[in-house]
Amino acid sequence: MLNVNQLSVHYGMIQAVKEVSFNVQQGEIVSLIGANGAGKTTILRALSGLVKPSQGTISFEAQDITKKQPEKIVASGLVHVPEGRHIFPGMSVMENLELGAFLYRDREESQAILKTVFARFPVLAERKNQDAATLSGGEQQMLAMGRALMSRPKLLLLDEPSMGLAPIFIKEIFSIIQEINRQGTTVLLIEQNAKMALSIANRGYVLETGKVVLEGTGAELLESSEVQKAYLGG
Template structure:
């Protein structure tokens, strides 16, 4: 479904991504793990068209995304839950969700998807008329995910969905990630909580200073001593 081949990305003179290659097959959860500054967010931003690459190739559903602007990437069936949630704080929960469906005009389908989001996130239904900026961190994360689902994405990019959340909320978010995947959405997950990410993924990549240094079975990585000491705090 998604193929990234030898992409290079620069911020001024800083070579942030160095020949990154990865694949995401339909129906999978693929995770990128790595320390802060490893290039995880830059990889997602390159894929969704938010940051331009210097070289390499990004292909989604057999179509090159290299020159495609971000808003057209969304129309092609990809949505991005950004790091830090980035909800529209001065708009209500419902207005945030409506903005998620901005490229759609199928009123019945949009209404069905509001119902789907509220079924997945009952707290959002309770707060549908509340300003997003007044929600808790966990509720804002749920809103950011719900807003991305309103696109009806085939591929969902998720950047640090557990960041800054209490452990009980983290578990809830990861349960929902699994549920979204089971309902047919492919997921590329960037996550600092390596243990949680590896426990739900089908495939994993490890990023260090802009390079992929390991890829393979996440269950094997959970038992790899070098991974355990570097990323699992063991």
């Protein structure tokens, strides 16, 4: 579904991503793990067209999207939930969700999608008229994910969905990610909580200073002594 080949990204003179190659098959949950500064967020930003690679190619469903504009990438079915959630303050929960459906001119279709989002996130239905900025961190994460789902993604890019959340919300968010995946959406997940990320992943890649240094199934990486030592406190 997604094929990243020899991807490099520079910020001025600094090379943030160094010839990274990986793939995501349809129906999978794939996790990218690594320390802060390893290049994980930059990779997602390159996939969604927010930064332009200095080298390499990105193909999605056999179409080259390396130089496509972000809105065209969203329209193709690849949707990014950024780190920090980036919900729109001063706008209601409902208005935030409606912005996620900007691709759909057909009101009936967007209403049908909204119904499924409210079924998955009942708290958003309860608070649909509330200013999005007044939601708790966990509720804002649900809103960010709900807004992304409004555009009917085929592949969902999630950047640090558990960041800053209480443990009870973290468990709930990961459960929701699995449910979204079971219902047909492929997921590429970046997450500081390596144990949680790998426990739900079909496969994973470990990044260090912009390079892939290890790959395997989620179970293999959880059992890897290198991963345990670096990320799991083992």
